[in-house]
Amino acid sequence: MRVRFLGTSSAVPTDSRGLPAILVKTVGDSILLDCGEGTQRQMIRARESLMKVDKVVVTHLHGDHFFGLMPMIQSLGILRKGSDLMVIGPRALMDIIRGIEEKTGSKPQFRVEFREIEVYRSFRLGRFILEFFPVDHAGFETYGVKIREPDRPGRFDPVRADELGIPPVLRGILQRGFSVKLPDGRVVRPQDVMGPPRRGSILVYSSDTRPTESVIRAAREADVLIHEATYLHELRDRAVSTGHSTAFEAGQVAEAAGVRRLILTHFSARYREEDLVKFEEEASQAYGGEVIAARDFLVVDI
Ligand SMILES: [Zn+2]
Ligand SMILES: [Zn+2]
Known part of the structure; x- marks a missing residue:
């Protein structure tokens, strides 16, 4: 599995960070996690093919996580007529998409299929197996997701x-x-x-959340946890009041789950690129594994 970060800012973009979007790829398939404003431009800059986007997950309906979706549907309608797009998200997302189509008359030339998120029910989507779980984002309906690659055959001897x-x-x-x-x-x-089958990689994405048990449970068998870290711990009060996490708290979650690697993302726009090393240091105070603070366009092989 290969993960490419297309946007690592929260709420508003900065000169170096776009809004949340993560492209997850496996052999012959890919899935987009969240689609903040400007995601398609970020994909073009990253030389990732827009034409191949056929599955988008929206973890919650805060604008920074899905305002890039309608422009992407519009572009796909121009570039790739006839091929379907699967959108998975909270139920109200479908009303928003259909509402915009209706009011603007901009129906795409292909089918936008919608699947409402259901928690703790794993299902296959293309080459991936997905399972959603609820997280704790100031009472706002928000989901984390676990993504698993199918097991691969053992090695030939x-x-x-x-x-x-x-x-x-x-x-x-x-x-x-x-x-x-x-x-x-x-x-x-x-x-x-042939050797024994090799387990497919497992990735967990927390979306926006306070530290919470559901993420710890999901991340227990994961190879990588992508956890939000909107603030450094000096702004913990602000993290609590807005339903976000600090880097230290993300480290605590990763440590409790015993996950091998932690990738931080969703940094407040108040922080500059040179501050991101502080996020890594702070998470490392609570967590013994490898920590990376994601930058836009970072690629991680899992
Ligand atoms: Zn957010
Ligand atoms: Zn949010």
Whole structure:
């Protein structure tokens, strides 16, 4: 899985940070998490294909997380007629999209399919398995999401294949999961030459939230936790009153979950790029794993 941060600011953009959007990619598929204003421009700058966007998750209906969606639908209507777009979000999002279409007469030339978020029900979407959970964002309906890649087949063992005398022409068939019959009549099964299946990567995105148990639970088996850190801990009071987290608190959540890596994002516009190292240091006071404060266009392989 590869993650690219397209916007790492909160509420308002800065000269170096766009509004929330994270592109998650796996082989042959991708999904966009949140779509703040300016996301399509960020994608173009990152040389990510707008044409390939076919799944967008909106975690909540604060403008910084979805005001980029309508312009993206408009562009897709021009660029990619005929192909569907799946939007997953809180129920009211559908009314907003249909309302704009109705009032402006700007119906796209393709189908916008909508799926309302349901919590704790995992489902497959393209090559991903998604599960949403509620978070704690000052009482505003907001969801975090866990994204899992399907398990991959185990590694092929060429030494074992030589020992069994399997001709090269039959090896690809075993790697695709089928048994083969050798010229001498012996049958070789995939598990005779393949290692155990490799677990697909798991990513958890907190969206906007106070530190909360649902994120800790979701992140327990995750490889990476992307947690918001709107403020440094000196502004904890402000974090509490607005339903956000400090970098230190994000570190506490990651530590409680025992997750391997923590990526911070959603920084208040009051902070400059040179302040972001303080976010990493502060989270590291509470968390023993690797911490990264995301920058726009950062790519992380999971
Ligand atoms: Zn936000
Ligand atoms: Zn919010």
